[in-house]
Amino acid sequence: RTLRIGLIPGDGIGREVIPAGRRILESLPSSLGLKFDFVDLDAGYEHFKAFGTALPEKTVETLQKECDGALFGAVSSPTNKVAGYTSPIVALRKRLSLYANVRPCKTVLSPAFRSPSTSPIDLVIVRENTEDLYVKEEKTYPDPNGDGQIAEAIKRISTQASRRIATIAGEIAARRQKMRQKPNGEAAQKEAMVTITHKSNVLSQTDGLFRSTAREALAAPAFSSLKIEEQIVDSMVYKLFLQPQYYDVIVAPNLYGDLLSDGAAALVGSLGLVPSANVGEDIVMGEPCHGSAPDIEGKGIANPVATIRSVGCMLEFLNQPEAADVIYNAVDEGLREGKFISPDLGGKASTEEVMDDIVRRL
Amino acid sequence: RTLRIGLIPGDGIGREVIPAGRRILESLPSSLGLKFDFVDLDAGYEHFKAFGTALPEKTVETLQKECDGALFGAVSSPTNKVAGYTSPIVALRKRLSLYANVRPCKTVLSPAFRSPSTSPIDLVIVRENTEDLYVKEEKTYPDPNGDGQIAEAIKRISTQASRRIATIAGEIAARRQKMRQKPNGEAAQKEAMVTITHKSNVLSQTDGLFRSTAREALAAPAFSSLKIEEQIVDSMVYKLFLQPQYYDVIVAPNLYGDLLSDGAAALVGSLGLVPSANVGEDIVMGEPCHGSAPDIEGKGIANPVATIRSVGCMLEFLNQPEAADVIYNAVDEGLREGKFISPDLGGKASTEEVMDDIVRRL
Numbered sequence A, B: 001r002t003l004r005i006g007l008i009p010g011d012g013i014g015r016e017v018i019p020a021g022r023r024i025l026e027s028l029p030s031s032l033g034l035k036f037d038f039v040d041l042d043a044g045y046e047h048f049k050a051f052g053t054a055l056p057e058k059t060v061e062t063l064q065k066e067c068d069g070a071l072f073g074a075v076s077s078p079t080n081k082v083a084g085y086t087s088p089i090v091a092l093r094k095r096l097s098l099y100a101n102v103r104p105c106k107t108v109l110s111p112a113f114r115s116p117s118t119s120p121i122d123l124v125i126v127r128e129n130t131e132d133l134y135v136k137e138e139k140t141y142p143d144p145n146g147d148g149q150i151a152e153a154i155k156r157i158s159t160q161a162s163r164r165i166a167t168i169a170g171e172i173a174a175r176r177q178k179m180r181q182k183p184n185g186e187a188a189q190k191e192a193m194v195t196i197t198h199k200s201n202v203l204s205q206t207d208g209l210f211r212s213t214a215r216e217a218l219a220a221p222a223f224s225s226l227k228i229e230e231q232i233v234d235s236m237v238y239k240l241f242l243q244p245q246y247y248d249v250i251v252a253p254n255l256y257g258d259l260l261s262d263g264a265a266a267l268v269g270s271l272g273l274v275p276s277a278n279v280g281e282d283i284v285m286g287e288p289c290h291g292s293a294p295d296i297e298g299k300g301i302a303n304p305v306a307t308i309r310s311v312g313c314m315l316e317f318l319n320q321p322e323a324a325d326v327i328y329n330a331v332d333e334g335l336r337e338g339k340f341i342s343p344d345l346g347g348k349a350s351t352e353e354v355m356d357d358i359v360r361r362l
């Protein structure tokens, strides 16, 4: 089977890591029976500066019409408002209905670097990817009670999106439970669990709807072997820091998911390690969780692991779990051996050296 | 001078720690020249269940008309929507115009317990306390495109509130800078700094307004000795975990401040250590950052340190810095000696033992 993959490097180190992603796909063992072809696509702030748009229609159309999967690098976002500029990654998620952002965070114990978290963690953050404050419906008006302005944004939560994200979180937890099952029938050590995160004690309608819908979706018979918990988001941040090893699958509305996944990335040691898959009905887009990292751009030292693992995530959600495992295992082995470790983890290896080491292990 | 202090224990362990707060005030050395009298006030979920209101008008009025300061314990919030119930702490902050929530997080190195953060941290989170999603303006309507509902909440940011919170953050940073100044004129080790936190790359109008207003307020000559930085909130969570010792004063809109302060609390080892002051023009309300902790309620083992330090915070913002320092130093000394350490930190001491130990050191 041939899978067509759109490659969208974007800005900054996105341009350095996406080639590593392509190279991994090209180097997969032929025994997997998978073939890939590639189409290069534009997006990003640099593209905006050159051509006046951060997300050309051609990119969206090609992804919609031709591609099974995609790899997205990173975009630089100006913190100052720039007229006409809007984040292409947020737009892509919406335009392609990539409703789930799945972010696995896993510690690999290595002699070469230390993870900040004392005990190994292995959790997945399942972030709703289309609504919440990311609908970006904002308005500004003069303050009637004084000088200055008032700006408002809408946080939108729907039953449909909440149900869909809770369901995929449940499916992921069930799949993980199965994979942890020991061959001899021993129970797996870690409890299979979904933790629903919200702030319904303040936002009783929006987060309340997320909470109750997720509860309902996860009460389905398919999920009866899972423990279903909930955690108010501020406590979730607290507990994520103090006992991250406890958690399995965490499901959250868009913005909380954004913050929690950065927190979890810190716990495994570097954003350079953390992958994601933006999952939709028609296409799956792998995306490293890190940004465009202007400080190290062009130096050839960006950690390609997040992107390489994102290739694994993409394949996992394209129903190619064997291929995904080949990639995950090669990465874990490389980290565990610890010979080629990039500077974000305290090592000296270049992007290319890390990539070569992983390719060798495929 | 006699200061009148409203005592609002609220629910759960709030009822166990607020008496410790009162006791500290009563035990301050008379050389400070301060006198206190107290008025007991109701609020909370228990009060709601008994009398149908979580925040009696009498509580609000007494605080407004009679009190210089107040101590608030904690409230239980049902995660399920309960008709008529609304969080009294959020309401109090709004009704009393307690515009700033100041949350200092400081590591005390102790032989008795280990903080999760490898190097000692000493930072203050200055959280806007009146707007953002906490305006709680929500609505729900049927989803026109399918079954189920859509719920919306408004995130509101104003120039006025943003300017006010940035200004007090600058003042706090300047005061800290002065206090760190070594007597012999050596420069203090830590750079005096305010970090503005926002998500203006997605919310260009609301968080954009917060960002630009804070930038402007902190460009005032009074703050020229401070370094002013900004950090997108997801990166802020990441960096807070990875290099918390770098930060000095972090200023944030309401919700981000809520999450960041729980994260910082984890880094110093326990929410049981972290105090706050809700600061307004007319009254200052001390409040431990922890919740009502139903799991340990009634056992007499709640850590009173957060409340005792909150008494310090309250006095600091009532312009009684000497009294505040007496309290802070007594707490730090007790923790450093490590003889009376509560169970949240791995010790065995009861609320009363920890309190007695601190009172002895005043």
Ligand SMILES: CC(C)[C@H](C(=O)O)[C@@H](O)C(=O)O
Pocket: A077, A087, A089, A090, A258, A289, B201, B202, B234
């Ligand atoms: C770049 C930004 C718009 C994006 C987000 O907030 O979703 C990023 O932080 C992420 O997590 O993918």
Ligand SMILES: CC(C)[C@H](C(=O)O)[C@@H](O)C(=O)O
Pocket: A201, A202, A234, B077, B087, B089, B090, B258, B289
């Ligand atoms: C109890 C809750 C409404 C409150 C908040 O979100 O502000 C609490 O988390 C806090 O930080 O004081």
